[in-house]
Amino acid sequence: MALARVSPTAFSLSLLHSLSRPFSSSSSPVLRPKGFSIAAALSHGDPLEEGAVEEAPRPSSRLPWKPTCLYYTQGKCTMMNDTLHLEKFNHNLLMNLPVNASAADKMKPQKLDYILVLDLEGKVEILEFPVIMIDAQSMEFIDSFHRFVRPTAMSEQRIREYIEGKYGKFGVDRVWHDTAIPFEEVLREFEGWIRDHKLWKKEQGGALNGAAFVTCGNWDLKTKVPEQCKVSKIELPSYLMEWINLKDIYLNFYNRRATGMMTMMRELQMPIVGSHHLGIDDAKNIARIVQHMLADGAVMQITARRHPTTSEVKFLFKNRIR
Template sequence: MALARVSSSSSRLLLLPSSTTSSLLHSFLRPFSTSHFSAPRLSHSRSFPVDASFPQTSPLPSTAREEGEVTEEAPRPTSRRPWKPTCLYYTQGKCTMMDDVSHLEKFNHSLLLDLPVNASAADKAKPQKLDYFLVLDLEGKVEILEFPVVMIDAHSMEFIDSFHRFVRPTGMSEQRIGEYIEGKYGKFGVDRVWHDTAIPFGEVLREFEDWIGGHKLWKQKQGESLNSAAFITCGNWDLKTKVPEQCKVSKLKLPSYFMEWINLKDIYLNFYNRRATGMMTMMRELEIPIVGSHHLGIDDTKNITRVVQRMLADGAVIQITARRHPDTSEVKFLFKNRIR
């Protein structure tokens, strides 16, 4: 199946946000009008051919911290380019300052800068059974607050597109929502962006279905699964537990495209013969620098994607690890050796 590449100048939603400060948000992110640590080598020895594929970024001076930046996780400096946060309004298609030079100088508007791939690295990748991976990392324990997805080509490892929405809870009072968002996103300084852009989960799914449909990954037919694509999550929680729970709260039927997924922890365990408790462990062991803020969903999704790119370059074959029965909702785990 052919699928056109999306350029950085496209009007599509291409980007993953990093971090931004409240002061900078107030100065440069007008709301839209409507409303890296040494680590032991893995037992599965590899030469890590894609080190140059992952740009190492530099933190801002302490006098000018961008919102959401976690200083102890900030990547090391590089001569390639200075790091700058990604516009969180832009990732959702709502940036109104694309003609403002000062805004463009301060904020990143291209995910291609954070997820490049060397051709030599891609040449070492093994054939995959799927054509596309949709990396997903939800945020929100009570209700889903953030739904970020990064789409990459399973063969070339290249970034194709992204989908990002902040999600407004439907089963909470406005006071509880305010407290919930302050506790979750206040520490990153992106609570304002959340309030400006969040929409109910049902609307998020409708927009997401238009997005995957536009990429010819899914057709709106009952029981239809993704077309030669699969979600990749860092654990089973996102699709085994949280999405079904949210669908119940939002009074929605669980969509058919959520019936199977890839738990990257299981792939990591079987490929490297080493257990990883999460994304941070994987990145530390693979010596991949962290970009952005841990637990800001769009940044975590970006970093998980970097792990996926590295594993593909190392020769991993990434395949479905879990499948839900559409009638009984029972989940079958397909790997005997898996993280429990």
């Protein structure tokens, strides 16, 4: 097992513990409301931010959805003693990804221990690198990594225009400017994160240990990361050579095609939480889809693998989204 299983603890203790983890939004679970059904755990949310869909009904026991403090996910929140700030923003992503024990009734054995949901943002250069880590055996949220990424091959004026167009509509452009770091630094911090979770050793290289990335499509790891590595003049890391395209798993499990995250959520009757195309919110919503599919009995398997020498990508599923 790559990491010791996490058991529920009191919310007050988990929040205090999470403050000691500067490079993750939270690592300690929250005590879940009793009687919280799988439908509530995996389908309902409280979309409040601009760009989110209308709020769905929720059980009275459900903790209210709150937007995530994005300064906190960068390890830079200085408002932890401000009551109004804590009332407005979420500092523990588990609140958005709860799972009841009864959800595991239909689960199939998984070859993986952990799933890393990755959903990049940025068409010219990568602007956001969010990862949600969940336990593949229990569907529990374990931890998260989130960094805003500063382009290195664009002028400052172009960057300002790019960020205003991308994040201004969400009201998080200021957070981006205050916290974004170059892609090479993001990867360095991410490697420290996966080493801390015993998922990878730099000295050994190779793929992840007992874990795999899940992406909604092949673009993130087939196209965008290699492009960004060339721009940043660094080698493509060994742990980014294989992944699970959730669209292919969805197609083979439910026998129907889904063009993207929104289609999956609509077909699974899962309202979106947060803002679509804000990477950390999309990663949380994709993680919710993964939880839902695991609860339905789906098995997460590697769907694509890149050859380390030729860089050719081999797709492992015959029936797949092209």
